[in-house]
Amino acid sequence: MKKYSVLTILLILLAHLSFGQVTTRDRIVELDGFLGRGSFFENHLTGFSLYDLDEQQTVYEKNSHLYFIPASTTKLFTFYAAIMSLGDSTTVLRYVPNGKEITFWGTGDPSWKYHALPQPRLKQFFAAYDKINFSENNWNDQAFGFGWQWDDYYFSYSAEKSPFPIYGNLAKVINVNNRPQISPSLFRNSLNTSERTVRNVQREFHTNEFFYNPRTYNGMNTYVPFLTSQQTFVQLASAELEKIVIPSNRKLPKDHQVLKGIRTESLYREMLLESDNFIAEHLLLMVSDALYQELNTEKTIDYIKKTYLFDLPDEPLWVDGSGLSRHNLMTPRSMVTLVEKIYRVMPDDKLFDYLPKGGVSGTLKNNYHAPKPYVFGKTGTITGNHCLVGFIRTKSNKLYAFSFMNNNYPYKASQVRREMEKVLVYVRDNF
Structure with a gap:
């Protein structure tokens, strides 16, 4: 076997190290x-x-x-923030039962009737109650984020924030015989024709009045954000639950219960893969x-x-x-x-x-x-x-x-x- 002096080995090692450093520098x-x-x-x-x-x-x-x-x-x-603060499943709502009466508060959970997410079993949960009250007393935020562009209000990527979203706070518009049909049904009588040069259904800035131009209508299915409020929510929730939901201003007491919902991983995946603004805002809530x-x-x-x-x-x-x-x-x-x-x-x-x-x-x-x-x-x-x-x-x-x-x-x-x-x-x- 060929033998090398210690000096020769050191020179070989230094050459390799020098070559590595030059290569890294070149990169x-x-x-x-x-x-x-x-x-x-x-x-x-x-x-x-x-x-x-x-x-x-x-x-x-x-x-x-x-x-x-x-x-x-x-x-x-x-x-x-979410993975450091939330568990494996969402908290859909907080509630206080009193016999056949219940008062509940939103948690920001965006899943109810949102097309992109699995569904919590809310209709089954509320079936046991005859009187249902909804309070927004824990809501201390705004429908739009700080610095959002005001004229994005009718685009689906800029749906409003709310304490208890439903349908992703979006009205769905589909083409039926080349005429738009809007859902949920609460908004059906609020869709009118207009002479404005718009290609699809849009919403007035300050109201839940929707409009389209029959001559320029492109027939594409779309989603349009609706204006959120406690009154709008209780109307939509009443229709979904087939029970009257009553507005309340009751403060959330310390002694209350929580209803768990869907797995948080479904929110994370949709938010990150599809860059879903609505889910992101409500995850932070x-x-x-x-x-x-x-x-x-x-x-x-x-x-x-x-x-x-x-x-x-x-x-x-x-x-x-x-x-x-x-x-x-x-x-x-x-x-x-x-x-x-x-x-x-x-x-x-x-x-x-x-x-x-x-x-x-x-x-x-x-x-x-x-x-x-x-x-x-x-x-x-x-x-x-x-x-x-x-x-x-x-x-x-x-x-x-x-x-x-x-x-x-x-x-x-x-x-x-x-x-x-x-x-x-x-x-x-x-x-």
């Missing part, structure tokens, strides 16, 4: 070529952070300390209910920031559950810290089942195609802003957390996504 330089001066991402505000979950260190960052509008990646904050038996988004966000998120690199400016508000501001490095927190408390298989997979599911189904999915993350898009936050698995089977945030660009989001894909493919193939 970083090449990655910077995709993101730095002269690249597509030089022409608008871009932030990127890549974090090695095994080594627990940042591999690359660009503008990771700057604040960006996160859009729907805000839902990751809501998700973390459910966290508020669990903490305070009060429905207050602002108070809940403040609590979550001070308890579970106090150690983020940069304090998030977080104002709603869904990311509809442009007042939300987060830094890429704080987003990476957040997803690492989620990663540490949740099994991989469950987490990656909830998140959209590139080329496979949810909001990533049409992007980041590959024979084997390598991107798992939450997207966020509003006009001029597109972000992606999550995880990337490389060909060497390493897992990285990343945050890729783009704000204030003057072109289509599809163009930004194409350039982002080039960056993430490089990371996949070289790290």
